Amino acid sequence: MRLCNFIVRDAIIPALAAPPPRGDAPTVPAVKEAVVRQMVQALHAAGHFRAADVDEIVGAVMRREQLGTTGIGRHIAIPHSRHPAADRLIGTLALSRDGLPFDSLDGEPVYVFVLLVSPQDRPGDHLRALEAVVRTMRNDDFVRQLRACQTADDIWALLEGAAPGW
Amino acid sequence: MSGRATGGTGLGPREALPPGPAPLRRVVRVVNPLGLHFRVADRFARLAKQYACAVTVWNGEARADGTSLTDLIMLVVMPDSEVVLEVDGPDAPHALGPLADVLASPGGEDYTI
Numbered sequence: 526m527r528l529c530n531f532i533v534r535d536a537i538i539p540a541l542a543a544p545p546p547r548g549d550a551p552t553v554p555a556v557k558e559a560v561v562r563q564m565v566q567a568l569h570a571a572g573h574f575r576a577a578d579v580d581e582i583v584g585a586v587m588r589r590e591q592l593g594t595t596g597i598g599r600h601i602a603i604p605h606s607r608h609p610a611a612d613r614l615i616g617t618l619a620l621s622r623d624g625l626p627f628d629s630l631d632g633e634p635v636y637v638f639v640l641l642v643s644p645q646d647r648p649g650d651h652l653r654a655l656e657a658v659v660r661t662m663r664n665d666d667f668v669r670q671l672r673a674c675q676t677a678d679d680i681w682a683l684l685e686g687a688a689p690g691w
Numbered sequence: 692m693s694g695r696a697t698g699g700t701g702l703g704p705r706e707a708l709p710p711g712p713a714p715l716r717r718v719v720r721v722v723n724p725l726g727l728h729f730r731v732a733d734r735f736a737r738l739a740k741q742y743a744c745a746v747t748v749w750n751g752e753a754r755a756d757g758t759s760l761t762d763l764i765m766l767v768v769m770p771d772s773e774v775v776l777e778v779d780g781p782d783a784p785h786a787l788g789p790l791a792d793v794l795a796s797p798g799g800e801d802y803t804i
Binding site for chain 1: 760
């Protein structure tokens with residue numbers, strides 16, 4: 526499986542908006558929710574999920590996040606959830622220009638986010654998508670090129686050009 | 692593969708050490724309906740790091756460093772499949788059971804998320 530098999534092109538976010546300030550500095554959960562909400566909204570805007578499902582999907586991803594961070598280190602996070610609104614595995618990719626706190630395993634800020642939403646009855650697809658993200662993001666050269674992308678089209682071209690297993 | 696130091700023994704080159712016990716292996720069926728998914732892999736890796744022994748998980752020919760969450764995710768272990776757990780080191784006998792339990796655990800978790 527390759528990232529371009531499940532990432533929705535029109536939902537790619539080349540530069541996440543800064544999280545809204547709450548007091549002196551946004552808390553990590555607030556940052557997480559702001560990131561997840563932008564990504565789920567992008568999927569909705571791209572024609573996936575009804576508007577009425579957005580809050581529920583954001584909530585499901587956040588409940589999953591509370592069970593353990595999906596910030597896997599090396600500046601990558603893979604927030605995800607299973608949800609009945611998904612009739613197939615889909616996802617989107619977002620970049621943060623400045624890096625965001627995400628409780629990552631290595632304590633480093635996250636610059637690359639890949640959100641996955643999958644049906645509840647397709648665990649194999651979910652496992653294969655996670656594997657594709659991890660394998661691809663292990664390539665430092667790929668991640669460097671990805672973070673240098675300025676537009677969604679740049680990102681998509683990179684994903685399409687990436688060999689399987691990159 | 693674990694990348695953890697073995698510590699100094701003062702015995703000189705590795706060849707001078709007496710042979711240690713053979714690695715311990717156990718076949719484990721992953722009964723979790725989501726397979727070896729992110730949370731289980733994370734739990735397993737955190738536990739594996741608590742032991743001094745090398746921990747390896749085999750899925751067919753593919754192998755993972757048991758202390759690495761990303762290695763374990765890349766094994767793509769499907770529900771109801773079998774893996775081989777291998778532990779090699781001084782505390783391997785103590786590590787085998789608890790680690791196998793994590794792999795074999797149905798989880799009792801919220802499978803909907």
